[in-house]
Amino acid sequence: SETSLDRPELRIQPRADLAARLGVSTESLSETIRVATIGDVGPALAKFDAGDRLVPIRVQLEDSARADLRTLEQLRVPILGGRGAVPLSVVADVKFDQGPTSINRYDRERQATVAADLVGNAALGNATKLIYDLPVMKTLPKGVKVSPSGDAESLNELSEGFATAISAGLMMVYAVLVLLFGTFLQPITILFSLPLSIGGAIGALLVTGKQLTTPVWIGMLMLMGIVTKNAIMLVEFAVESIRDGKSREAAMIDAGQKRARPIVMTTIAMVAGMMPSALAFGAGGEFRSPMALAVIGGLLFSTILSLIFVPAMFMMMDDVGQLSWRFGKKLLTTTSADEDDADHPAPPKPHAPPPPQPPLPAQPRTESTPPAKSLAFWRSK
Numbered sequence: 001s002e003t004s005l006d007r008p009e010l011r012i013q014p015r016a017d018l019a020a021r022l023g024v025s026t027e028s029l030s031e032t033i034r035v036a037t038i039g040d041v042g043p044a045l046a047k048f049d050a051g052d053r054l055v056p057i058r059v060q061l062e063d064s065a066r067a068d069l070r071t072l073e074q075l076r077v078p079i080l081g082g083r084g085a086v087p088l089s090v091v092a093d094v095k096f097d098q099g100p101t102s103i104n105r106y107d108r109e110r111q112a113t114v115a116a117d118l119v120g121n122a123a124l125g126n127a128t129k130l131i132y133d134l135p136v137m138k139t140l141p142k143g144v145k146v147s148p149s150g151d152a153e154s155l156n157e158l159s160e161g162f163a164t165a166i167s168a169g170l171m172m173v174y175a176v177l178v179l180l181f182g183t184f185l186q187p188i189t190i191l192f193s194l195p196l197s198i199g200g201a202i203g204a205l206l207v208t209g210k211q212l213t214t215p216v217w218i219g220m221l222m223l224m225g226i227v228t229k230n231a232i233m234l235v236e237f238a239v240e241s242i243r244d245g246k247s248r249e250a251a252m253i254d255a256g257q258k259r260a261r262p263i264v265m266t267t268i269a270m271v272a273g274m275m276p277s278a279l280a281f282g283a284g285g286e287f288r289s290p291m292a293l294a295v296i297g298g299l300l301f302s303t304i305l306s307l308i309f310v311p312a313m314f315m316m317m318d319d320v321g322q323l324s325w326r327f328g329k330k331l332l333t334t335t336s337a338d339e340d341d342a343d344h345p346a347p348p349k350p351h352a353p354p355p356p357q358p359p360l361p362a363q364p365r366t367e368s369t370p371p372a373k374s375l376a377f378w379r380s381k
Contacts, residue, residue: 010037010072011097012088019091023079029091032077036061069094115150123211128152162217169221170194173228180232181239185321189313190231196305197223197298204297205290215291223298226270230303233259234310248318252311260307267303271296 014029034040039060047054065071073089088094104111118127128148131137137146148156170191177187201220205212234255241251277285277292 011095013093015091024077024091028078036075185317189317192313193231193306196302197227200301201294201298204293208293210290213290216294219291219294227302230263230306231310267299
């Protein structure tokens with residue numbers, strides 16, 4: 001720890017109100033204390049002639065007097081204007097206390113640095129977790145906080161940077177695959193094969209007892225590219241076979257048979273190239289060994305499972321695509337029909353003819369004889 005142990009110190013707390021009423025200034029108080037404890041040295045003070053040089057003469061209290069609290073309390077503090085002096089105990093509280101020999105600050109805050117060295121093959125992450133699990137770390141006083149530094153800070157920054165790199169890499173890979181296949185679903189099949197490599201890498205580290213270090217993160221980034229390439233070979237061959245008229249089952253079986261050999265050959269070549277580093281040959285081999293083991297484990301595990309997992313995911317994504325196409329087609333058909341109905345309303349229906357009225361009953365016809373005058377007149381005509 002860079003925090004020094006406490007040492008005895010003389011603590012003097014002025015009584016500001018009383019000192020002001022008595023006419024004792026802060027400057028006079030501090031000057032009296034300074035001269036009595038550490039002495040006074042100035043160009044105007046006497047000097048001892050040592051022949052070839054002048055040695056300043058420091059005047060201060062004896063060690064025994066400086067350690068006596070009663071003697072210190074009787075120091076005379078001058079009053080402004082030369083009106084006398086008062087004892088130090090009247091205008092200040094004098095006591096012995098414990099205090100740090102030095103105070104370190106960071107961003108204007110007090111800082112206490114505690115460092116530790118790892119023993120044997122202890123991992124930094126595990127050691128940091130054990131430190132944070134200590135009871136004293138869980139019951140810190142108010143205003144005290146823990147800020148990691150050194151290797152612990154570098155590990156935190158590395159984890160954050162790795163998460164950012166993984167996210168950016170996945171987005172870029174997905175964008176390129178969408179442009180390559182012309183669909184948004186099949187690239188998901190390829191991206192889902194990436195966890196296989198991560199699981200294989202972590203399993204290899206657990207089996208060999210290696211720790212998760214910076215080279216391991218770099219090896220996992222390498223695995224992302226290799227595993228993605230293997231999945232692209234399978235999916236791209238299957239898509240081309242389907243376009244040629246094959247069923248998707250036959251296309252995936254054909255892709256597995258014809259692409260398995262180049263995938264296995266690539267894996268064997270990569271594993272063979274990583275073996276010297278995995279066995280820690282040469283200078284710096286212990287540093288590179290965890291990375292090589294992670295790459296080998298991820299390659300072997302992903303190669304075996306990708307020939308099973310990728311075809312299954314391909315079928316699933318194809319089913320999702322067909323369902324989405326049918327739903328979209330049905331939705332577009334319904335929407336088009338609704339728009340046609342709104343643009344061309346139906347003509348109004350003709351009114352129904354009124355029901356026929358029943359015929360009136362026949363009235364008896366009676367012939368009347370005109371009057372005599374009228375008849376006579378008609379005859380004369």
